[in-house]
Amino acid sequence: MAQDSRQAAHIRWLGAAQLIxxxxxxxxxxxxxxxxxxxxxxxxxTELVARARRARLLDETPAPAQGRGRPTTVLGPHTDGPxxxxxxxxxxxxxxxxxxxxxxxxxxxxxxxxxKDPDVVLEQLxxxxxxxxxxxxxRVRALAVSVAGTISGARxxxxxxxxxxxxxLSALTAKIPRRAGVRLLLGNDATLAGLAxxxxxxxxxxxxxxxLIVAQGIGGTLVVNGEPISGAxxxxxxxxxxxxxxxxxxxxxxxxGCWDLTVDGRALARLREDPPPADAVGYVHDxxxxxHRDTLTRRAFEAVAASLGRGIGGLVNLHDxxxxxxxGVAAPLRAxxxxxxxxxYRNALMSFRKQSAPPVRDGVHGEEGPxxxxxxxxxxxxxxxxxxxxxxxxxxxx
Ligand SMILES: [Zn+2]
Numbered sequence: 001m002a003q004d005s006r007q008a009a010h011i012r013w014l015g016a017a018q019l020i021x022x023x024x025x026x027x028x029x030x031x032x033x034x035x036x037x038x039x040x041x042x043x044x045x046t047e048l049v050a051r052a053r054r055a056r057l058l059d060e061t062p063a064p065a066q067g068r069g070r071p072t073t074v075l076g077p078h079t080d081g082p083x084x085x086x087x088x089x090x091x092x093x094x095x096x097x098x099x100x101x102x103x104x105x106x107x108x109x110x111x112x113x114x115x116k117d118p119d120v121v122l123e124q125l126x127x128x129x130x131x132x133x134x135x136x137x138x139r140v141r142a143l144a145v146s147v148a149g150t151i152s153g154a155r156x157x158x159x160x161x162x163x164x165x166x167x168x169l170s171a172l173t174a175k176i177p178r179r180a181g182v183r184l185l186l187g188n189d190a191t192l193a194g195l196a197x198x199x200x201x202x203x204x205x206x207x208x209x210x211x212l213i214v215a216q217g218i219g220g221t222l223v224v225n226g227e228p229i230s231g232a233x234x235x236x237x238x239x240x241x242x243x244x245x246x247x248x249x250x251x252x253x254x255x256x257g258c259w260d261l262t263v264d265g266r267a268l269a270r271l272r273e274d275p276p277p278a279d280a281v282g283y284v285h286d287x288x289x290x291x292h293r294d295t296l297t298r299r300a301f302e303a304v305a306a307s308l309g310r311g312i313g314g315l316v317n318l319h320d321x322x323x324x325x326x327x328g329v330a331a332p333l334r335a336x337x338x339x340x341x342x343x344x345y346r347n348a349l350m351s352f353r354k355q356s357a358p359p360v361r362d363g364v365h366g367e368e369g370p371x372x373x374x375x376x377x378x379x380x381x382x383x384x385x386x387x388x389x390x391x392x393x394x395x396x397x398x
Contacts, residue, residue: 009389016052017385020101023058023075024379025199027102030063032072049075055392056080057101077101082391083136084378085143087125087172088371091161091216091281094121096128098136099375101383108132118164122171130175138394141387144185144378145169146192146370148215152233154186160252161216181390185377190219191228191237192373193365197325198223199376201364206322210315211363212239213327216280217260222319244311262307271300284329288336305337306344313348316358324360327369331362
């Protein structure tokens, strides 16, 4: 297609892109409410929705009658509409999900790591991706991958918990024919969880939100106007490697004094004089579920919660967020010693911030945050005006 006609096609799809944006922000929205959000009349909305239906982007079902208002419909994804795939490489297992434009992921494959060799694991996942693609011919438009590690470009620089270094993730597209035009997008799990909280979770509607997630170590992201700040190579948000801790502690990342070492299960184990746990998250859950805490354990929880609170205070001074959200085991760690957390948080804040300290909320997506964030990232690419024009181009005639 020539440049001019491509641009014209994009412009034609701007209205549909805005409509889908409203649907994604408010699942289950009615046509009347969507029209109001977009500032268009009911005639314009009818036309826009009809066009999007013809393009297999959305469908309508009758809305339950409400008062004396005119009957309207609920907007939802089309049964033959665009799909995205979201893969998640977690510490202990991986999974693959499919989602439509409503952003609700359905897990279609999940397995423990079959090998220490990344090539073997990526091939297994690539095969599942190929299978998912064949089951939904021509509907999958993007694949987003969430990784519990550091991403730079298409490379997984560091996946400490699995001992992977510098792995090229484009191997995941091995079973996707080039002509299918499926985009590969990558994100760090903490960044994607923050994206999910900012769009549909505990930081919804905040213009500047900070999300922090504790698993093995701590990661996070600053989300501004709904977009995570990703840095020049997609590697921003390594909050765990800010030197908030004692420089005597050496971090596996290569730096000293990393905050990472003082806020997770490894820190609890060190403070309790236990050997380093193989599963830092499981260690936290086990310890929290014990009915009785001895003094050593209570102090360990207080020290970890205080380190968490102090660091968050520092980050609030740095970023000035409206809200801070917690994911992973950050929320239960705070809840295990709330007074220690609150005191350290307040003490770290500059005085002018203490009066109106941003709330620190538990995230609503929990363990599902990274997967939901990966779906969001993929849909962001698929539902732009350009993405919709491309989808419409590929529809069979008639
Ligand atoms: Zn580090």
